[in-house]
Amino acid sequence: MSAPGVAGETDRALIDGVLAGERRALAKAITLIESTRPDHQARAQDLLAALLPRTGSAIRVGISGVPGVGKSSFIEALGLHLIAQGRNVAVLAVDPSSSVSGGSILGDKTRMERLSQNAAAFIRPSPSSGSLGGVAEKTREALLLCEAAGFDVVIVETVGVGQSETAVAGMTDVFVLLQLSNAGDDLQAIKKGIVELADIIVFNKSDIDSPATDLAAAQMRTALTMLRPASKHWQPPVLKASATRSEGIAEFWQSIEAHRAALDQAGELPAKRRRQALDWMWQLIDSGLRSRFRDSPGVRDAIVELTAAVESGATTPVAAAMRLLDLPAHAYDNLKFD
8 A cells, every 4th residue: 555645656547537537537536436445445545635636626516305306307407507608517426225235226327318428527326325314425535536627516416315315415515405396385394404404495397387386485485484594694595497498497506606605705615615524524433433343353252142132132232232332442452543
């Protein structure tokens, strides 16, 4: 393994390819960071360290919504609109993984056929692989790689699972929630969770039932007055759009730019990104400690017996967990850092 932050000679061409905006090099780099092999992970960290100075310039947009709301169609219409303005657009789409087989369909390129064929766009579908919050485990790293490759706008499309899908708000500049006009009333809207974090709310497929969309949008605007906005410098607008007809897309992007201008004027964007970076660090620490805990010899020796005891009802999950956590310090030798 090379020294931390120093890319090996074999990855120099990959780094140069990403910086040159080569799609093939970017795809290979994302594949490398998504690999679970220890040697690949070491190379991936060196790769990210080398590219980090070239990141941070893109507008990071997170888009969420329930299945069937038209996320892919909306993103395609938005991407084509931005490309027509001379921008380069990267889309990181997360597909749900089967809890039975572990596989994913990864069909977003098929849904975004016109956008995927455009030379100014890059679409990367990734499996969620059990990660919570609607994004994949390496979505943040993939976002940085896309920025290093020179993309002006990076869009993160979440799995689309419900009110707990909020992780994307912790890695993007603006969090967009797509809604359907029949998705619930104003009481549903004020429930804490995903709505509370949204910077912009869009009722898609407004062409299907325009009166219902108008009513739902009005209810949402009323509901938002009862919630504290994610930023004190921005009141989330409620918009209407029809992705299939490309209606409301230009107005939506104007709201994105207005949100960016509001955060820039208040000096909030750099602070927001710093908070996100620290949160990311602690999430990685938590994840790494859990992994090292399970791999520690003392835990491996005790966990078989305690697992069987919990399954048979001989002990409670709480008691078993406390037994493992109360193991002597030497049982956690594997947790020590060099």
